[in-house]
Amino acid sequence: MKSFSIIIPTFNSALTLHEALNSIASQSEKSIEVIVQDGGSNDDTLSVAKNYRERIPGLLIASEKDNGIYDAMNRAMQKATGQWLIFMGSDDKFHGEDVLKKVSEKIKNTKANVVHGDAKIIGDTGWAKDGDIYDGPFDLHKLLNQNICHQAMFYRRSFVIERIGDFNTDYKKSSDWDFNLRCWAEKPFQYIDLVISDFAAGGLSTHSNDKRMVEDFIDNILSYFNVDLFHPLINRPTFIFYPRVVEKQKQKSPLRYKILRIKQKLLKKLSK
Numbered sequence: 001m002k003s004f005s006i007i008i009p010t011f012n013s014a015l016t017l018h019e020a021l022n023s024i025a026s027q028s029e030k031s032i033e034v035i036v037q038d039g040g041s042n043d044d045t046l047s048v049a050k051n052y053r054e055r056i057p058g059l060l061i062a063s064e065k066d067n068g069i070y071d072a073m074n075r076a077m078q079k080a081t082g083q084w085l086i087f088m089g090s091d092d093k094f095h096g097e098d099v100l101k102k103v104s105e106k107i108k109n110t111k112a113n114v115v116h117g118d119a120k121i122i123g124d125t126g127w128a129k130d131g132d133i134y135d136g137p138f139d140l141h142k143l144l145n146q147n148i149c150h151q152a153m154f155y156r157r158s159f160v161i162e163r164i165g166d167f168n169t170d171y172k173k174s175s176d177w178d179f180n181l182r183c184w185a186e187k188p189f190q191y192i193d194l195v196i197s198d199f200a201a202g203g204l205s206t207h208s209n210d211k212r213m214v215e216d217f218i219d220n221i222l223s224y225f226n227v228d229l230f231h232p233l234i235n236r237p238t239f240i241f242y243p244r245v246v247e248k249q250k251q252k253s254p255l256r257y258k259i260l261r262i263k264q265k266l267l268k269k270l271s272k
Helices: 019-024 045-050 069-079 099-106 156-162 175-186 211-225 241-253 254-270
Strands: 006-009 031-037 057-061 083-085 114-122 153-156 189-200
Touching: 006 069, 019 031, 031 045, 031 069, 031 153, 045 057, 045 083, 057 069, 057 114, 069 156, 083 156, 099 189, 114 175, 153 156, 156 175, 175 211, 175 241, 211 241
Parallel strands: 006 031, 006 083, 031 057, 114 189
Antiparallel strands: 083 153, 114 153
16 A cells, blocks of 8 residues: 555646646655546646656546546545545645655654645735745634645545545535544644645635635534534634624524623623
């Protein structure tokens, strides 16, 4: 079994795919397989990928119509055989030739099912600036407000298959955030202080929100973590969707909401 399965979803990626494949071919760690999961490109994407078969012996190229990037990632997961999965964009690359070797050493005896490091941001995004190192250790409160960059994440394949399942293809732009929350609910995560990849800004989720996922976000959290609308995990002003929580409290539990507000006012008076 290979140590790493590197999954790259592509569609008309001929101009950028060489960036990812060059960085993979240059890795000192050779216990890898690479799955280029193409959505039926009509440019030279497949030709570019085929040119790397000699430099990357564990290269699998699949081309079939899909229902977007997350469907492509799901399809590739079913083909993967490595111990750990990592998902990269066709214009992303590893941050140095020894990244996977260092990761392999750091996680050799880990009990974590998900391991993540950092990503260097190339170009401006709606959530980070060019050159930023994104974004250090996470706890659940932080993950509820922002996502971990999946180009810096390694998922134990057996854990994903047995306990997590596929990316939700209803979420077209941010299904990886939903996926990471589902993983966190099952635990454990491990952070390693290492820049894993150079993340190229300009992709699907760089500047826009996933409306469907935002609509489902609170209900998903209640389900994944078995909490209610008044749990401190989400019933706090620092939670990014707190105004939505308050509205749901008013709608679904108006009496409890009123009692809570009365208590808060009394505590505020007593603290003066």
